[in-house]
Amino acid sequence: EVQLVESGGGLVQPGRSLRLSCAASGFTFDDYAMHWVRQAPGKGLEWVSGISWNSGSIGYADSVKGRFTISRDNAKNSLYLQMNSLRAEDTALYYCAKDDWFDPWGQGTLVTVSS
Amino acid sequence: EIVMTQSPATLSVSPGERATLSCRASQSVSSNLAWYQQKPGQAPRLLIYGASTRATGIPARFSGSGSGTEFTLTISSLQSEDFAVYYCQQYNNWPLTFGQGTKLEIK
Numbered sequence: 001e002v003q004l005v006e007s008g009g010g011l012v013q014p015g016r017s018l019r020l021s022c023a024a025s026g027f028t029f030d031d032y033a034m035h036w037v038r039q040a041p042g043k044g045l046e047w048v049s050g051i052s053w054n055s056g057s058i059g060y061a062d063s064v065k066g067r068f069t070i071s072r073d074n075a076k077n078s079l080y081l082q083m084n085s086l087r088a089e090d091t092a093l094y095y096c097a098k099d100d101w102f103d104p105w106g107q108g109t110l111v112t113v114s115s
Numbered sequence: 116e117i118v119m120t121q122s123p124a125t126l127s128v129s130p131g132e133r134a135t136l137s138c139r140a141s142q143s144v145s146s147n148l149a150w151y152q153q154k155p156g157q158a159p160r161l162l163i164y165g166a167s168t169r170a171t172g173i174p175a176r177f178s179g180s181g182s183g184t185e186f187t188l189t190i191s192s193l194q195s196e197d198f199a200v201y202y203c204q205q206y207n208n209w210p211l212t213f214g215q216g217t218k219l220e221i222k
Binding site: 046099103105 | 116140147149151153159160161164165170171202205206209210211212213214215216
């Protein structure tokens with residue numbers, strides 16, 4: 001069974017940093033691109049960042065470019081999102097997602113940016 | 116960036132009736148389109164990928180069609196559990212992009 005378990009969220013002040021992690025199991029992790037998708041409270045879904053299976057291709061939404069860094073460790077079946085210079089508008093539930101259509105979704109990890 | 120536009124924003128339909136949701140891409144995405152269902156307090160669930168292939172465990176009343184820039188999700192006979200928000204997503208190009216969602220509500 002494919003499982004994606006996000007962690008690392010929390011309450012953080014504007015301008016500070018946070019690192020999210022995603023533990024993957026139930027599939028061959030290094031066969032797939034992985035992504036981060038977020039959902040602000042009461043809003044729709046927004047793709048944040050993606051990384052190819054070998055980290056050779058990486059992409060970011062304009063809203064996070066230059067502040068967020070995606071990475072993966074295939075030996076640990078893990079995906080990461082380093083978030084720097086956080087803003088109030090980064091407040092959201094962050095999901096990690098497998099492949100280019102997302103199935104299944106994890107429970108997400110909540111990031112709240114507030115003073 | 117490919118912009119995905121869903122219509123209508125809200126659709127009111129009675130149980131047992133058919134619902135038709137639309138998704139338009141600002142440029143061709145071929146058949147690289149997925150549909151998701153999201154209920155309050157839950158993570159999204161994949162319904163359709165490849166524009167028309169149902170995901171595992173998705174009932175046959177859900178069907179997807181279209182290619183290029185115009186796509187449709189049809190729910191043939193609405194059940195009570197189908198009232199939710201539906202999103203389309205293109206995966207033809209990065210950045211991956213979602214539509215803004217269609218809320219399907221009970222009439």
